[in-house]
Amino acid sequence: MIATLDTIFTRHREQAGALLPILHDIQDALGYVPEEAVPLIAGQLNLSRAEVHGVISYYPHFRQTREAGHVVHLCCAEACQANGSEALAAHAAATLQGAKVTVKPVYCLGLCASGPAMQIDETRLVARVTTEKFDALMNELGARA
DSSP: OHHHHHHHHHHTTTOTTOHHHHHHHHHHHHSSOOGGGHHHHHHHHTOOHHHHHHHHHHOTTOOSSOOSSEEEEEEOSHHHHHTTHHHHHHHHHHHOTTOSEEEEEESOOSOGGGOSOEEETTTEEEOSOOHHHHHHHHHHHTOOO
């Protein structure tokens, strides 16, 4: 972890307002922002640990624990609700009991015209998600228990 953090700190050393880019890079590299990284980040940026923790805890995007398996964000914003995201969320909850996937709500993925939308592992956006499409994607991921 220390080598990863050193690489990230070096990349952002001269950047003004580097806290958010550093946090994003750490989460991308490790899958979360470890608690033990907070004092190191604070020291690098001449911030208090409270300031760093405050930013991490303010943004729901940042995690301080490693997620089990894949992470699926289902959009729950109004446009996606109008296209069936509540039924999709209920389907996900009912069919993924004990699965190797964490399903979390998110309040806009920017695909408002083509909802319901979801994001898989912070890398893959999917539009017009039906229950059938959802099931196929979960099978593709090997997320079923």
